[in-house]
Amino acid sequence: xxxxPPDQLPPASAPSCFLNLNWNQSMAAAAGDHLDPALxxxxxSPASNSTAAAATDGLALHGISPQPQYGxxxxxxxxxxxxxxxxxFHHYQPPHVGGAGPSGLPILENLMPMGHLxxxxxxPGFAERAARLSGFDGHTGGSGYGGAxxxxxxxxxxxxxxxxKELELGNGRDESSVSDPASASAEMALKGPSxxxxxxxxxxxxxxxxxxxxxxxxxxxxxxESSGKRCKSADESNGAEDNSSKGKAAQSxxxxxxxxxxxxxSKPPEPPKDYIHVRARRGEATDSHSLAERVRREKxxxxxxxxxxxxxxxxxxxxxxxxxxxIINYVQSLQRQVEFLSMKLATVNPQLDFNNLxxxxxxxxxxxxxxxxxxxxxxxTSGAPLPYLxxxxxxxxxxxxxxxxxDNQSNMHPLDPAFCRQMNSQHPFLNGASDAASQVGTxxxxxxQSVVHMDIGQNQEIxxxxxxxxxxxxxxVHMKMEL
Amino acid sequence: xxxxSMLSSSSSSSQPAPGSKKFRHTFxxxxxxxxxxxxxxxxxxxxxxxxxxxxxxRRAADAALATARGAAPRWSRSLAAELSQGRLLRPRRxxxxxxxxxxxxxxxxxxxxxxxxxPRRRRVIRARPKSKAxxxxxxxxxxxxxxxxxxxxxxxGRGMDECTLLGETLDYAVSLKAQIEAMQLLLRTLIQAPxxxxxxx
Numbered sequence: 063x064x065x066x067p068p069d070q071l072p073p074a075s076a077p078s079c080f081l082n083l084n085w086n087q088s089m090a091a092a093a094g095d096h097l098d099p100a101l102x103x104x105x106x107s108p109a110s111n112s113t114a115a116a117a118t119d120g121l122a123l124h125g126i127s128p129q130p131q132y133g134x135x136x137x138x139x140x141x142x143x144x145x146x147x148x149x150x151f152h153h154y155q156p157p158h159v160g161g162a163g164p165s166g167l168p169i170l171e172n173l174m175p176m177g178h179l180x181x182x183x184x185x186p187g188f189a190e191r192a193a194r195l196s197g198f199d200g201h202t203g204g205s206g207y208g209g210a211x212x213x214x215x216x217x218x219x220x221x222x223x224x225x226x227k228e229l230e231l232g233n234g235r236d237e238s239s240v241s242d243p244a245s246a247s248a249e250m251a252l253k254g255p256s257x258x259x260x261x262x263x264x265x266x267x268x269x270x271x272x273x274x275x276x277x278x279x280x281x282x283x284x285x286x287e288s289s290g291k292r293c294k295s296a297d298e299s300n301g302a303e304d305n306s307s308k309g310k311a312a313q314s315x316x317x318x319x320x321x322x323x324x325x326x327x328s329k330p331p332e333p334p335k336d337y338i339h340v341r342a343r344r345g346e347a348t349d350s351h352s353l354a355e356r357v358r359r360e361k362x363x364x365x366x367x368x369x370x371x372x373x374x375x376x377x378x379x380x381x382x383x384x385x386x387x388x389i390i391n392y393v394q395s396l397q398r399q400v401e402f403l404s405m406k407l408a409t410v411n412p413q414l415d416f417n418n419l420x421x422x423x424x425x426x427x428x429x430x431x432x433x434x435x436x437x438x439x440x441x442x443t444s445g446a447p448l449p450y451l452x453x454x455x456x457x458x459x460x461x462x463x464x465x466x467x468x469d470n471q472s473n474m475h476p477l478d479p480a481f482c483r484q485m486n487s488q489h490p491f492l493n494g495a496s497d498a499a500s501q502v503g504t505x506x507x508x509x510x511q512s513v514v515h516m517d518i519g520q521n522q523e524i525x526x527x528x529x530x531x532x533x534x535x536x537x538x539v540h541m542k543m544e545l
Numbered sequence: 546x547x548x549x550s551m552l553s554s555s556s557s558s559s560q561p562a563p564g565s566k567k568f569r570h571t572f573x574x575x576x577x578x579x580x581x582x583x584x585x586x587x588x589x590x591x592x593x594x595x596x597x598x599x600x601x602x603r604r605a606a607d608a609a610l611a612t613a614r615g616a617a618p619r620w621s622r623s624l625a626a627e628l629s630q631g632r633l634l635r636p637r638r639x640x641x642x643x644x645x646x647x648x649x650x651x652x653x654x655x656x657x658x659x660x661x662x663x664p665r666r667r668r669v670i671r672a673r674p675k676s677k678a679x680x681x682x683x684x685x686x687x688x689x690x691x692x693x694x695x696x697x698x699x700x701x702g703r704g705m706d707e708c709t710l711l712g713e714t715l716d717y718a719v720s721l722k723a724q725i726e727a728m729q730l731l732l733r734t735l736i737q738a739p740x741x742x743x744x745x746x
Contacts, residue, residue, distance in 0.1 A: 383687035
C-alpha cells in the first residue's frame with residue numbers, strides 16, 4: 063500500500079505521500095508556501111538521499127498527523143465528506159477548485175460513486191471506511207446512484223485533483239489554474255526533467271487524498287457524536303489500526319522511496335485523458351496491464367484494511383490468506399448466529415404471533431444492552447464493556463436455547479464454544495459500568511419503542527388493558543433508567 | 546410476501562447505512578411485519594414443526610435485512626432474489642459449511658472440503674505441474690481458495706470480482722451484525738415478558 067491511512071494528513075500531503083515526494087525543488091518551494099513546515103521539509107528532501115527522504119517520510123507522516131492545519135473549521139461541519147473536504151480545499155487552493163472541476167468529474171466518476179455511503183458516516187466507525195471504499199456499488203448501475211453521485215462529488219473531487227496537478231506541475235505559479243488534463247500534461251512535458259519522476263495521476267490515490275481530510279473530519283465528528291457502543295469500539299479499533307498501519311505506511315514509504323530516489327530521469331508523461339489515471343512507479347513496467355493490475359491490487363488492499371477494522375482479531379494477522387480465513391469465519395459465525403436467533407425466536411413464540419408485542423415490551427428494555435454482546439467474540443467486539451445486568455435472565459434463555467438447539471441440528475456444535483465463552487464472559491462484565499448500560503439502554507429504548515409505537519399504529523387490535531399495562535411499565539422503565 | 550416486491554416498494558429501504566441506528570430500526574420494523582405476515586400465511590395447523598417455524602423466521606429475517614438494506618449492494622439484491630425463488634439452496638449450504646471452516650486455526654480442512662465440493666475447478670488447477678511450489682504460488686492458491694469460499698458465503702458472490710467481493714463482504718458483515726443485534730433485542734423483549742408476568746422467578 064502506498065500510504066496506509068492518510069487519515070490525518072493535510073490535503074496536500076496526502077497526494078504527496080502518494081507521489082512519494084518526488085517533487086523538485088521549485089515545487090517544494092512553491093508548495094512550501096501552502097504547506098505545513100514539516101511537510102515542506104519533507105518535500106524538499108527528495109533531492110537529498112533516499113534514506114533521508116524516507117526517514118523524513120516516516121517521521122513526517124507521524125509528525126504531521128496531529129496537525130491538520132487546513133480549514134480547521136470545516137472539520138466540525140456536518141458529517142458529509144463533500145462539505146468538509148470542499149471547505150478544506152477551498153481554504154487551501156481556491157482557484158483550482160473551479161478550474162479542475164470538469165476534469166475531475168470524468169476521472170473520478172468511475173471510482174467514487176459513493177453517494178449512498180454518506181449515510182455510513184452516521185456510524186463513525188465507518189466514516190473512514192466509506193471514504194476508502196471506492197466504486198463500492200452504484201457503478202454497477204444500481205438504482206440511480208450513479209446519477210446522483212457525480213453531482214455530489216464533482217466539485218469536491220476537484221480539490222485533490224487540483225492539488226495534485228498543482229504539485230506535480232511544480233511551476234512557480236502556484237495560483238495558476240489548470241483547466242484540463244491536456245494542458246496539465248503539456249506543462250508536465252515541458253517540465254519533464256525537473257519533475258523528478260514524472261508520474262501519471264492515480265485516481266485511487268486521489269481517493270486517498272480525498273480520504274485524508276474526509277476521514278480526519280469524520281474522526282473528529284466521531285468524537286463529537288454520541289452513538290454509543292459502536293462509536294467507542296470503532297474509535298478504539300481504528301486508533302489501534304491506524305497506529306499499526308502508520309507504522310506500515312512508514313515502512314512501505316521507505317521502501318518505495320528507496321526505489322524511487324536516485325536518478326532524476328523522467329518518463330515522458332502520457333496525457334491523462336481517460337478515467338483511471340495511474341502513475342507508473344519507477345522500476346515498474348508501464349504497460350497498461352500492470353498498471354491496471356496495480357490499481358486493482360490497491361483497491362483490494364484498501365478493502366482488506368477496512369475489513370481488518372471490522373473483523374475482530376484481524377489486526378494481528380498479516381497476510382491475505384489468513385485474513386480472508388478470518389473474514390470467512392466471521393461471516394459464517396454471523397450467519398450461524400442469525401440461524402440460531404431465528405431458532406430461538408421460533409421456540410419463544412410457538413404460534414409465531416407477534417401481535418402482542420406491546421404487551422411484552424416492558425422492563426426488558428434496560429436489559430437490552432445485554433444481548434448486544436451475544437456475539438462470537440464477546441470480549442473483542444464493539445461495546446464489550448456493556449454489562450449484563452441480570453445474569454440470571456441471561457443464563458436461562460441461553461440454557462433453554464442450548465437445549466433446544468442441541469437436539470435439532472449438528473451445526474449448533476460450533477456455537478457451543480462460543481456460548482461457553484459467552485457464559486464465562488458474563489461474569490467479568492457484571493460489575494461493569496452501569497452508566498454505559500443506561501446509555502445504551504436509552505439508545506435501544508428509543509429504537510424499540512419507536513418501532514413498537516409504529517406497530518401499535520398499524521395494529522389496531524390491542525386491547526385497552528394491555529395498553530395500560532404498557533404505559534405503566536414504560537414508566538417503570540424510565541425510572542430504572544435513571545438509576 | 547415476496548422479498549423482491551418489498552424491496553422495490555419500500556421507499557426508505559435505500560436510505561440507511563448498515564452501521565446506523567436507523568438501519569436497525571428499519572430492520573426491526575420489517576422483521577415484525579414479515580413475521581406477522583408469515584404467521585398469518587402459515588395456518589396454525591401447518592407450520593407447527595420447530596424446523597418449519599425456524600425456517601419461516603429465518604426467511605423473514607433475511608427478507609427484512611435485504612429490504613432494509615435496499616437495492617444498493619449486490620448481495621442485497623441477490624439475497625432478495627434467492628428469497629423469492631423459494632430459497633432451497635441456502636440452508637443446505639449453511640449446514641454443509643460450518644464443519645469445514647469453523648476452526649480458524651487450521652488451514653488444510655477448508656481446502657480439503659472445498660476440494661470435495663468443487664471437484665471440477667480443483668482438477669483443472671491440479672493439472673498444472675507443481676514442480677516449484679514457491680511461497681508466492683502457495684499464497685496465491687490459498688488466497689484463491691478463500692476467495693472462493695467467501696463467494697459462496699456472501700449472497701450473490703458468484704458474479705463478482707475479488708475487489709467488489711471484499712466490499713460486499715464488508716457491507717454484508719455489518720448488515721448481519723445489525724441484524725443480529727436487532728434480533729437479540731427482539732428476543733430479549735419476548736423472553737422478558739413472561740418472566741415479568743410471573744413474579745415467582
